[in-house]
Amino acid sequence: MNDLTYPQPQQSIDRDALKAWRISGLISATVYTVILGLLLFLTLRFEWPSWIFAVALAAAGTGAYVETVLFPELRWKHFRYDIHEHEIDLLFGMFIRRRVLIPMVKVQHVDTKQGPLLRRYGLATVTFSTAAGSHEIPALNEATAERVRNRIAVLARITDEEI
Template sequence: MREEPEQRIERTAINVWRTHGLITAIILLILVGAVFAVSYWFEWPYWISAIGLGVTLVIAIIHLGLIPPIRWRRWRYQLYDQEIYIQHGIIIVKRTLVPMIRVQHVDTKQGPILKKFNLSTLQVSTAATTHSIPALTVKEAERLRDQISILARVDQDDI
């Protein structure tokens, strides 16, 4: 079995994931507010809204405080001449080897939250699926994209 990959994604990924968690928490709070309004209108017991608020607060604490740093510590990748090694997961750690010979194309992706933090996601597509390496600097994602493209092309020429 291979050693753990050495390369890490950017530490600011923690802030990206916390931003996603905050957006989720706000949406859940809006839904809890709607349940509260409906329970007031139809004179339902208020404990229904209280349970919704409690569950929302627990979810927010987990997604804003606990998960992002653990997720960042687990995310690693390594680029070799013949394959890409990706490791991620919080409870179940998934290790994936993507052979260069299977790579069909490589993309970089940047949404509004990643753009705010000057980060990008690298996506490696094979015939079966797409593998992603999130939260790389834009420069690093472009460098890896170009390097993987060259390595995949060389492997295709070897066939």
């Protein structure tokens, strides 16, 4: 883009990301449940005050809700990206909104990655590195992730050759 105004990025991540992130939240909730079971045992065994268990139960319930319902929806809703000829435009953040423009000339490496949950839903995350750090576009469907990765690689290479 040649002018100094940038429209908001429009591309969103795949809606199936919600399923993967919710399952991840359920895994965390399972860990919370095991810890609560251990805490309940210790509370009964050593006659600790019951408020300790009640506070832990409330914290675990809140954490499970946030990780399985609230954060996945907010994360999906608030992540947008666009790939332009000269930069990558990212807009993200649930409470603190961040807008990051990464010049293609700064991109040193681009890759895709998949964990077991993303693979289960046919999703992949595109990661790209600059000297200043690493960025990612999470949870794209595999075909889109491959196209995005290849486009960034080509544009970064072209821009690098123009210098």
